[in-house]
Structure formats: structure tokens, C-alpha cells
Amino acid sequence: MTTSMGEFRSRVLDLVARIPVGRVMTYGQLALLAGSAGNARQVGFIMQGLAESELPWQRVINAQGAISTYKVGFGETQRALLEAEGVSFDESGRCDLTRLQWWPDREDEQPALL
DNA sequence: GGTCTGACCAGGG
DNA sequence: ACCCTGGCCAGAC
Numbered sequence: 001m002t003t004s005m006g007e008f009r010s011r012v013l014d015l016v017a018r019i020p021v022g023r024v025m026t027y028g029q030l031a032l033l034a035g036s037a038g039n040a041r042q043v044g045f046i047m048q049g050l051a052e053s054e055l056p057w058q059r060v061i062n063a064q065g066a067i068s069t070y071k072v073g074f075g076e077t078q079r080a081l082l083e084a085e086g087v088s089f090d091e092s093g094r095c096d097l098t099r100l101q102w103w104p105d106r107e108d109e110q111p112a113l114l
Numbered sequence: 115g116g117t118c119t120g121a122c123c124a125g126g127g
Numbered sequence: 128a129c130c131c132t133g134g135c136c137a138g139a140c
Contacts, residue, residue: 005137027122038135040122045137047121060121068121078121092128 003035009046011035015104016050019059022086023102024095026063033104044068051077058082059102065094 011034019025027047028040036042043060050057051074058081062068066089067082069075079089089095 028124031122036136038123039137041120041135042122042137044121050121057121062121063123070121072121074121 008034008036012043012046016055019056019102024059024061024100025102028063065097
């Protein structure tokens with residue numbers, strides 16, 4: 001079964017759209033759940049340009065619980081958006097993934113934001 | 115085809 | 128906790 005890049009991309013975006021307010025997912029986690037384990041870097045590429053979209057792009061962070069977008073110029077914006085929905089960061093710029101990382105399951109569904 | 119790059123990651127020292 | 132390494136793989140020359 002081959003998963004085309006187009007399918008991968010749309011699965012990633014579907015997942016991002018479902019992340020509840022105040023929760024986060026990581027690049028690697030999205031790659032895994034979208035059917036391309038180990039392809040975290042491609043998720044980063046897919047996220048390019050989503051800052052102007054309606055998607056909650058700010059809820060995607062790296063596996064250390066930190067923001068990865070400073071190098072692309074969106075870091076401050078992302079942090080502000082997350083803090084505005086209740087996510088707090090420690091001195092080293094990390095949030096508590098054990099508490100905030102969201103894994104899709106039937107009980108914890110939220111209305112899609114699309 | 116080859117080579118470089120990257121909103122990444124896990125593991126090891 | 129930090130830094131480094133190697134792995135990852137699609138895009139863009």
C-alpha cells in the first residue's frame with residue numbers, strides 16, 4: 001500500500017485541524033499518525049506557509065516540547081498564540097508535553113476548526 | 115542521476 | 128542537561 005505525498009499531506013492537515021485548544025502535537029507524531037513514520041522533516045516542510053491559513057498551525061511543536069519556528073520568523077507569534085490559549089513555557093522555552101501532547105481518540109474529539 | 119538542505123528525532127557520550 | 132551524530136526523505140536545484 002503506497003501512500004502518496006498528497007495523501008500524506010492531507011492527513012497531516014486533517015490531524016492539525018483537530019488539535020484541541022491548548023493542546024499540542026509534535027512533527028514526528030504527525031508523521032507517524034499520517035502514515036509515514038520517521039518522516040518528521042517532511043511535516044515541517046508541509047507546515048510551511050500555513051501561518052496564513054485557518055489551521056491551528058501554532059499547536060505543532062517539536063519533540064522536546066519547544067517551538068521550532070524561530071528560524072523561519074514565526075517563533076514569537078507562535079509562542080504568543082499558544083500562551084493566549086493557556087500553554088506555558090519554562091525558562092528553556094519548553095512546555096510540558098506529558099501534560100499537553102494530544103493523541104487523537106474517540107473520547108477526546110473536538111469540533112474541527114475548518 | 116547527484117548533492118545539498120531542512121518548522122525533525124532518538125540515542126549516545 | 129547539553130552537544131554531537133547519524134538517520135530520515137521529499138524538494139529544489
